[in-house]
Each structure stands twice: as structure tokens, then as C-alpha cells.
Amino acid sequence: MGCGTSKVLPEPPKDVQLDLVKKVEPYTGHKTDVYKHFIKDDGSGGLKTGCPSPPYHIQPYPGPHLASHTEPHEPRKTRVAKYRAKFDPRVTAKYDIKALIGRGSFSRVVRVEHKATKQPYAIKMIETKYREGREVCESELCVLRRVRHTNIIQLIEVFETQERVYMVMELATGGELFDRIIAKGSFTERDATRVLQMVLDGVKYLHTLGITHRDLKPENLLYYHPGTDSKIMITDFGLASARKKGDDCLMKTTCGTPEYIAPEILVRKPYTNSVDMWALGVISYILLSGTMPFEDDNRSRLYRQILKGKYSYSGEPWPSVSNLAKDFIDRLLTVDPGARMTALQALKHPWVVSMAASSSMKNLHRSISQNLLKRASSRCQSTKSAQSTRSSRSTKSNKSRRVRERELRELNLRYQQQYNG
Structure with a gap:
């Protein structure tokens, strides 16, 4: 898959704590x-x-x-x-x-x-x-x-x-990030900054070690326990990449979850850990609205939105969200990876540092929950529909796969020149 090529980690900086697994029980047989x-x-x-x-x-x-x-x-x-x-x-x-x-x-x-x-x-x-x-x-x-x-x-x-x-x-028993938000009853910008601070702390640590997660998304952010004071934990490192010495931190493998993939991955350019920051921009957008910045059932149209960095702040609850919060998102959802905030810069952004002190403390829970539940219901309906027609599509699956692959190749070629320009 390409991820396996990154097996050698660099020596960590002296100011970063590093521990090994406590114990590995080897196979003692053959x-x-x-x-x-x-x-x-x-x-x-x-x-x-x-x-x-x-x-x-x-x-x-x-x-x-x-x-x-x-x-x-x-x-x-x-x-x-x-x-x-x-x-x-x-x-x-x-x-x-x-x-x-x-x-x-x-x-x-x-x-x-x-x-x-x-x-x-x-x-x-x-x-x-x-x-x-x-x-x-x-x-x-x-x-x-x-x-x-x-x-x-x-x-x-x-x-x-x-x-x-x-x-x-x-064992993380506190549930996924958005399940907790729906059940919470109240969610403000200050709550969002508390969540993002924890995630950014973890991402900054990984990036300092030369590790890129490459699949940051809400499903991989879990609460450690059900209590209100629970920490957030980053999970699922199946697509993670560890930098080798001298490789300038560039990666080439096309991987990730479609709605969270950064533009530079789609155009198959060598990329850096800034792809994690793009994913955090998507997560921040969802965190404050319950909606996706980039979403389309058609994969080609979805990728087109991402490549253009095309998203908006229309609909509820965006009129109640502060400009500082939107600025935070804008600095992450930047098509040019060089202009994107790093984890350290994101932690120093005024919206995060002040914990949204200058923002409205309006409870965004109702709109966020409604949007999250609406999306979950829609995806459930789509899944059921897909399952009911799976047998009729099975004979066409290989052909459909080839068509999708061709469409993606054409889309990549079409936007490569625009991106490079």
C-alpha cells in the first residue's frame, strides 16, 4: 500500500518524550x-x-x-x-x-x-x-x-x-466525538476549541516525530471515558507514515478517506504532514456546523470541490459562528499546502488561544445535532439502498471500477495543470 515503505523513524528531538511498548511477547515455536x-x-x-x-x-x-x-x-x-x-x-x-x-x-x-x-x-x-x-x-x-x-x-x-x-x-469507552456532541445538549465555540486543542496537541507531537497520520477524521477521535472531563484520543494509525532520514518528509501514496483528502494528494504531488492539517480543517468545519465542507455522492464532483477549495458558510448555524472561527478554518482549508497552518500555528491562532473568549457563547447544539443526525439518516438510507441493489450490480462491478478509475485519472490530469499553475 506504500505505507509500509516508511519503517524507519528519525531520532526524536530531545525535548519530546518517547517511550517504547512495555512488552512484546515473541513467538517461541518454529x-x-x-x-x-x-x-x-x-x-x-x-x-x-x-x-x-x-x-x-x-x-x-x-x-x-x-x-x-x-x-x-x-x-x-x-x-x-x-x-x-x-x-x-x-x-x-x-x-x-x-x-x-x-x-x-x-x-x-x-x-x-x-x-x-x-x-x-x-x-x-x-x-x-x-x-x-x-x-x-x-x-x-x-x-x-x-x-x-x-x-x-x-x-x-x-x-x-x-x-x-x-x-x-x-480501551476508549467514551464514544466518538460527534456522538458525544449529539448527546451533550450544549455545544459552544469554546467547547470546540477545547476539543481542537487536545487533537492539535496530539498532532503536533506526531509531526515533531516525523509521523503523519493521513486519516484524521471524526471516527478516529474517541473519548477515553464517558465523563465530562474525558480527554480526546487519536486512534487508527493504519495509514500513518513515518519519515525516513533525508527524505525531506515527502510522501507519495494516494490514501485517505475521500471527504478528508487534501488537494495535493488528489493531484498525486509529493506531500508533507500538512495533509493532516487539511483534514483538521474539515473536522473543524463539521465540529461547528454538523455539515461537511465538501460532500457529493459523485466522487468526481467531490474531488473537484476539494481541488478548488470550494466551500461556503451558508445555512445554520453559520450566521452565529464568529469570524475568528471561520478564519481558523480558512487557514486550514487552503489549497496551497505551503500557506496552510501548521499544528503549532493552529495552537497559537487567536481563536484557540483565547478559547473563543471573544466569540459568541451561543449554544450551537441544536443546529449541529440536527445536521449531524440528518446526514447520518441520509447515509443510512443510501447504505440500505446500496445493499438492496448489490446483487444486481455485481456483474457490472468490474466495469464500474474501471470507469471510476478512468474518471479519476482524467480528473487528475485536468486539474494538475490548474494546480501547478
């Missing part, structure tokens, strides 16, 4: 184990342009019991025992398997409890026989084994066997 690299699951369900398989992030809420994902006619104890039998004895000796909270093509994510401390964690169990999973996970573990920051999900330890890898990670 010495010619072909699975030398830890791998990652592919299945978040969202499209990742140009990547072989999308990564999966740990779900925030404890899901249904393990038994609910197996055949209903089996006794519950039998089903649970069968599932737990898939875990390496070293894992079950240390952790109690509690519930299945997520699944993907190559993995299962379970909620566990440390037997000694009773601390809850999440374990991602990955099948190692899939090349795509290995490629995607390589970048995630390369990053997570080296970072420690309060706003970044923490890898605790890794167990490796000949057939599976078990990643023990912090």
Missing part, C-alpha cells in the same frame, strides 16, 4: 516463522482511496457479548468457550476475555480485563495469513510502539504466534 512483522486488520468499513484494505479502529463502546456473534442454537457457554479457545494461552493467562466489540475481514477486537489489576483493555486479534493486513498494520505498530502522548491511543503489549498477532491497547 524458528522459521514467516510472519516476522506484526499486522493489522483491514476492516473499518470506510473507503480508503489507493489502499488495499481499510484499517479498523477500536470501537468505543463495549459491544454485545461474545455469544451474540455465533450460532444461536449452541449453548452460550459452548460458544464462549469456542471463541476463547482461539486465544493464545499466554493471553488468556493474563487477561479475561469479556466481549466482542468489533470485527473486520482479518481480525476481531475484544474487550478484556487484566486479571491482576482489573483494568479494562482492548485486544485486536489478527490473522497473519493475509498480506493486506500485514501491510496496513506494519505502519500502525511502527508508530504505536514508539509514541506516548495523552491524546494518542496507547499500545500496551503485543503477543505473536505463528498464525495470529494480539495487540493489547487502551
Whole structure:
């Protein structure tokens, strides 16, 4: 996928705290184990342009019991025992398997409890026989084994066997960013700056280490716990890239989630960590309105909007949003990556520094929630419609894929000259 080419991290600056994973349990069996690299699951369900398989992030809420994902006619104890039998004895000796909270093509994510401390964690169990999973996970573990920051999900330890890898990670139980906003009942610009400060702190730390996330979006921003004082955590580093020494921090892989992809990625120019700042501009726009700055069911039209940097502040609640907040967004959603704010500059922007003190303290919750729920309902309808017609489209899928690829190539060529100009 291209992400795997960035395996060597630079030496971090002396003023940046850096910790390694506490422990890695190696495979101690056959010495010619072909699975030398830890791998990652592919299945978040969202499209990742140009990547072989999308990564999966740990779900925030404890899901249904393990038994609910197996055949209903089996006794519950039998089903649970069968599932737990898939875990390496070293894992079950240390952790109690509690519930299945997520699944993907190559993995299962379970909620566990440390037997000694009773601390809850999440374990991602990955099948190692899939090349795509290995490629995607390589970048995630390369990053997570080296970072420690309060706003970044923490890898605790890794167990490796000949057939599976078990990643023990912090469990974020507070839910996704926008789920919390909908449930909150009140949301002001000051609340938005508190959220963005935490995310920007984490992104600044990553960028200082030469790490680019490349898939920042609301689904990858989770609250650590349900309390009002919970921190935000950045998750899902399946598309992350770590800078090599001397490569000038330039990346070339076309990857990301369509609505959040920066223009320079679309025109296939070498790019820097400024693509994360573009994504933060999109997130900031949604955070203050519940709507997307760039959105179209037609992928070509969507990319055209992005390449032009075409968005507006029309509709509710934008008339109630301060000009300072809009200026913050404008300085991030800048087509020219060289003119885009860095994470440090964003943290020093007057709107963030003052925590929107000069802005209206009007509660934007009603409009934001309505817009978020409207969009979720619309996407749900689209998904159901797509599922109902999937069988009739299956014979045309290869042709449709070729058409989309051709359209994207044509669009890239069309706008390359405009962008370069």
C-alpha cells in the first residue's frame, strides 16, 4: 500500500518524550516463522482511496457479548468457550476475555480485563495469513510502539504466534466525538476549541516525530471515558507514515478517506504532514456546523470541490459562528499546502488561544445535532439502498471500477495543470 515503505523513524528531538511498548511477547515455536512483522486488520468499513484494505479502529463502546456473534442454537457457554479457545494461552493467562466489540475481514477486537489489576483493555486479534493486513498494520505498530502522548491511543503489549498477532491497547469507552456532541445538549465555540486543542496537541507531537497520520477524521477521535472531563484520543494509525532520514518528509501514496483528502494528494504531488492539517480543517468545519465542507455522492464532483477549495458558510448555524472561527478554518482549508497552518500555528491562532473568549457563547447544539443526525439518516438510507441493489450490480462491478478509475485519472490530469499553475 506504500505505507509500509516508511519503517524507519528519525531520532526524536530531545525535548519530546518517547517511550517504547512495555512488552512484546515473541513467538517461541518454529524458528522459521514467516510472519516476522506484526499486522493489522483491514476492516473499518470506510473507503480508503489507493489502499488495499481499510484499517479498523477500536470501537468505543463495549459491544454485545461474545455469544451474540455465533450460532444461536449452541449453548452460550459452548460458544464462549469456542471463541476463547482461539486465544493464545499466554493471553488468556493474563487477561479475561469479556466481549466482542468489533470485527473486520482479518481480525476481531475484544474487550478484556487484566486479571491482576482489573483494568479494562482492548485486544485486536489478527490473522497473519493475509498480506493486506500485514501491510496496513506494519505502519500502525511502527508508530504505536514508539509514541506516548495523552491524546494518542496507547499500545500496551503485543503477543505473536505463528498464525495470529494480539495487540493489547487502551480501551476508549467514551464514544466518538460527534456522538458525544449529539448527546451533550450544549455545544459552544469554546467547547470546540477545547476539543481542537487536545487533537492539535496530539498532532503536533506526531509531526515533531516525523509521523503523519493521513486519516484524521471524526471516527478516529474517541473519548477515553464517558465523563465530562474525558480527554480526546487519536486512534487508527493504519495509514500513518513515518519519515525516513533525508527524505525531506515527502510522501507519495494516494490514501485517505475521500471527504478528508487534501488537494495535493488528489493531484498525486509529493506531500508533507500538512495533509493532516487539511483534514483538521474539515473536522473543524463539521465540529461547528454538523455539515461537511465538501460532500457529493459523485466522487468526481467531490474531488473537484476539494481541488478548488470550494466551500461556503451558508445555512445554520453559520450566521452565529464568529469570524475568528471561520478564519481558523480558512487557514486550514487552503489549497496551497505551503500557506496552510501548521499544528503549532493552529495552537497559537487567536481563536484557540483565547478559547473563543471573544466569540459568541451561543449554544450551537441544536443546529449541529440536527445536521449531524440528518446526514447520518441520509447515509443510512443510501447504505440500505446500496445493499438492496448489490446483487444486481455485481456483474457490472468490474466495469464500474474501471470507469471510476478512468474518471479519476482524467480528473487528475485536468486539474494538475490548474494546480501547478
